[in-house]
Amino acid sequence: MLETIGAILTDHGLTILAILLLIGLSAFFSGSETALTAASRARMHSLQTNGDQRAATVTALIERRDRLIGALLIGNNLVNILASALATSVLLSIFGDSGVAVATLTMTLLLVVFAEVLPKSWAISAPDRFAMTVAPLVRMFVLVVGPLSSFVNLIVRQLMSLFGVTFASENSMLSAHEEIRGAVDLAHREGSVVKADRDRLGGLLDLGELEVSDVMIHRTSMRMLNADETPEANVRAVLESPYTRMPVWRGSTDNIIGIVHAKDVLRVLAEVGNEPHRMDVVKIAQKPWFVPDTTSVPDQLNAFLRRKAHIAIVVDEYGEVEGLVTLEDILEEIVGDIADEHDAEVQGVRQEADGSIVVDGSVPIRDLNRALDWSLPDDEATTVAGLVIHESQTIPEEKQAFTFHGKRFIVMKRDRNRITRLRIRPADKV
Template identity: 60%
Template sequence: MATGLWLIALAILILIVMSGFFSGSETALTAASRARMHQKEKNGEPGAQAVNQLLQIKERMIGSLLLGNNLVNILASALATSLFINLFGQTGVVYATLVMTLVVLVFAEVLPKTWAISDPDSFALRVGPYVNVITKVFGPAMAAVEWIVTRIIAMLGIEAKDNHAQSGQDELRGAVDLLHMEGSVVKADKDRFGGLLDLAELDVSDVMVHRTGVKSINLDDGPESIVEQVLKSQYTRIPLWQGEQDNFIGILHAKDVLRALSEVKGEAKDLDIVAVASEPWYVPDTTSLKAQLNAFLKRKSHFALVVDEYGEVMGLVTLEDIIEEIVGDIADEHDIDVKGVRKEPDGSVLVDGSVPIRDLNRALDWELPDEEATTIAGLVIHEARQIPEPGQGFTFYNFRFRVLRKERNRITSLRITPVQPVQ
């Protein structure tokens, strides 16, 4: 009799250990990183292949582990009830319930799950091969369970949705934001990741230099004046126009001008400027930055003029403009340092109206919307539903915007002050 009771106690202990295995495996395998497991499999790390196979059939895997966990827990509870009844009579049912609840909670649930979540990848690698076998053994039973569940859901009129439809870009963006909040990714790297992911969502009109800011040269100025302007310019490529300022006939490259100047022995008056200029390349303003980047790489070009649906030139876009959306502003020894954003001691910020909203958000870690406008002046006009006069102020998105200067219909300078939201 005593031997039988000891065997029952041993069986209960084994079942508790098995329950802990099922609980810990479920936690580790659901928390394991698919990206890291994929890389580990490529590196030939043992167990990674089994884990990746399980992650591809996650529902079946979780169902098999739950089935195994319920089987061992119910069997352990039944054996414990039998054991305590033999020891204490009918009151043993109460004792068995209390003891098994505590034991299962601590040793079969909390302990293994806490252990697994502390290092899910390592835990998953160790248990993956065994869980793979368990999933295959319980596969037919789980297929039947899934069939029954599907029919019940259909009878209740509930539509089963595929949760795997989430965009890969959204998943990457969320992971980077989370790692930044945890301190694993610095803000600069987070901004670069975000800029890279935004390429498919932004158009060239969002990053182009507007035609009001385009530096161009009039062909009628004459070769000598044109050469002088090219040499004094901070830009390597300069649009060339004739007649009307929107009538671009070519793009001058400083190297081409210098090369042609060398061929005529430095006599600028003998240059054929039109022959030196390259043909302008026009792209629609609705072209995505991702598509334009690929086009730049394919054509081995760095410069394009942007036109709207009517064929009117809106501005220009360069390869550097697109790269800056990823890495931030790129400054070299020839760039002129224009202070478009200046912080004031009182906490306000002086901003040029032409500063892009995305650049302002990136510089100051703000979250002003950029869906309806590209520049900060455009955002104020859109929200105010008017062209404000100097001195007017507006409050929206928890910021106070005050117009400082205006030229014709363009806001050229604003003061922006963060406003604490009312609790």
């Protein structure tokens, strides 16, 4: 047996060595393809910014992904075919006609284990490090084989066009925001990103889809001052309010004539010797700022920063007041509720002992989703009550129940045409 093996090595030693070398090259191409396609572009960009030349090489390679993949596939197939041909010639000389079958089985086993599964598993376990290690060698290979790869890609595109299939440009089918959101959600499910961080990033990405009407305080919840009230009553209202800025109206709540800042009230109150009857709230009010309800939240945020303002009155297309929006309302869309020592403790959401949730009708759907990790749609309605009315296509009566989006909504209280309180529980636990 040893003599037979020795004879084989003597007669075919160089060929066997060449086969092993080709299998190694096949492993290199397979691992490189996996690593370079799985490498994080964001991490490569960060490392490149910090001066890492290998990361810069990786970035340059994956910018032309079709050329890269084509070159690696050409190299991989070339060495695989050559290795199989050499193995077949060796085994034919040893086993005769049955050498073809032996060569097929042997090379399939060797290539699958050592040239496919092993290098790809290694590469996918640490794609960034693997990609930066092989990038210089791959770059040289792509420079040599790249023109051939481009020619092959051209032929493929022409052939596919005959069947009506066209290749899109290099742009991803997903927007940058969708890619970031998907990455954050995946990282959250894997436990590497906590829920609070995921919500903040999600809130930031969602800003572009929101209008001020989605985040404003509705007119029914606004706390305002009546210019025709006595100065004493208005000063008391300012001091008792949890807000530092309050709109002032005269004649009608649609006729807002100014915005009063609590600091200005205190300053003037001190100037008049703490005698409120000597004050005129209208005179210390600042000019109100009106914005359309269709203004996008990012535009409104930029306008707040540009004007160094904190509050704006939201009006509809007819100029009627719909509500007000503050800088804090927009910031809360990113960071969640900003509670201070004057905020009310009750936020309109209460967990019951039976597992159900009691919710005020005015609670925004986005806040409920964020608090309970739900996914109720907020495209057609802003509040929970609005969602129930939209889905039921009616104004429900008390004790009416509806099931949609995997939840059971029960109307607990209604005030005229407004749903003021609901109970929500999972639909499968009704």
